[in-house]
Amino acid sequence: MARTGTDHAGARLEIDLGAIQANYRALKARARGAVAAVVKADAYGLDAGIVAPALAAAGARQFFVAHLDEALALRPLLPEAEIFVLNGLPAGAEADCAAARVIPVLNSLGQIDAWTALARRDGAALPAAVQVDSGMSRLGLPAAELARIAADPARLDGVALRLVMSHLGCADTPDHPMNRRQLAAFEAARRVLPEAPASLANSSGIFLGPDFHFDLARPGAALYGIAPVAGAENPMLPSVRLMARVIQTREIGAGDAVGYAASWTADGPRRIATVAVGYADGYLRCLGNRATAFAGATPLPLVGVVSMDTATFDVTGAPEVREGGWIELLGPNQSLDALATEAGTIGYEILTSLGGRYARVYADAQPERLIA
Structure with missing residues (x-):
């Protein structure tokens, strides 16, 4: 648990919530679409319970975390926000996620099947995002699973699709050829999936320009003052x-x-x-x-x-x-x-x-x- 008093501490960590809010507003002004706030890893170690409400006060309405437990801890503090879980759901956690009105990011056919099974049981479509792998080989539907969705679109019956998303691997290096390859792969994947808002840009992706912005950007590190573009002057305020x-x-x-x-x-x-x-x-x-x-x-x-x-x-x-x-x-x-x-x-x-x-x-x- 983080200390609060300063009298006996060996060191003092000062966190500027105003700077974090200003960084959010600056990123929102630069992005073409809406801008979420990534507060995973306890808001990058700065205490999501304090930072997330400050970002909500600055205008953030969508939040991303990595794990379901992070989302469940935030829900009482952000009762009206959309909270997405980037890692999807561990087996058996689907009902807890739905009960808390948390939106899972479905990364595999297995996660999709578990979510649609709950939807059939409850008799109503359930909100979710679907992530596709556009080239990082990390999370998201790989090409083979995407092809199975294309061949059997009913596989998504029961998913109220809130977002189609992917993640950029080299966005902090604007001239890296991987950026355009991922953009093309993402646009191709969107044509396979049902029409839905799209999200590709992370902090650095916002600085790649409007082609990468789509409907929702998901900055994390830049909110907290980390430079979004390698080797360039940092436009963000330190936090x-x-x-x-x-x-x-x-x-x-x-x-x-x-x-x-x-x-x-x-x-x-x-x-x-x-x-x-x-x-x-x-x-x-x-x-x-x-x-x-x-x-x-x-x-x-x-x-x-x-x-x-x-x-x-x-x-x-x-x-x-x-x-x-x-x-x-x-x-x-x-x-x-x-x-x-x-x-x-x-x-x-x-x-x-x-x-x-x-x-x-x-x-x-x-x-x-x-x-x-």
Whole structure:
């Protein structure tokens, strides 16, 4: 469970709901059709119970999660919203899904057959989305199953089709040829299936242009400030700031080692600060000897490996850093994407890894804040 108080916490995660709302509005202004909000993985680790209602207040009416349990937890908070479950349904969960007015994304003939069986039992068509595999080879009806639907359209009897959808695999790279191949495959699949609203664009897909927008876009990462286009200037507002408390400082000399495995050795007199954040908090171990924190605008190199509960920084150039003070691990000087680059990963992993020991501070939503 996420902490709420700041008095005793080793670190503070500040979450700007106003920035998340502004990002939603900016994406909605760019998209040709409607725009949903993806709040899977607990709103990318930021607490869906707080973030989803803020997005609803900003105008979101459709929400996507990965698992049915995520949808069931959100339903009391979003009584009128359409909530879609991207992974479909585990066997035997169909009745619980229908009772909660949750819309499954049916990814296989087996899921379709289980949903239509419930519809026949209840004597009424049940709402669902159908996903087709347009080239990712992950979720969705593959070509062989799509062909079986084409040969036997009655297979969908009992499905009140709310959405036909697919997912882009390379949208963050606009010139990647996979984007156009997937678009063509998706349009071909739509011709096989009953007429219904369509959804293809994720966060990055919105920036591919109107051909990819269809009726509903499904941004996730961009809502939370992650750059939607690789290598381009990020148009989204940052939504998080992570501040770590300094629990000790020390002076060391040339030849002194820092941390496990003695992976970093001082080449002269240095001052080292230990902060109360480690890989148990999602500050990844692979950041050792690579990452940078900040004291104001002063960079503070991470020296040594990241431990479970602590990390160590060279603060020789920042005499203001003292025990009990704070340094910035994420924020104005260090974006999610920049830290991800240092870790050799993506901003999604950094954001969703942030742990539950942080004191979480939610800034009030500010509806007037918009991206220029």
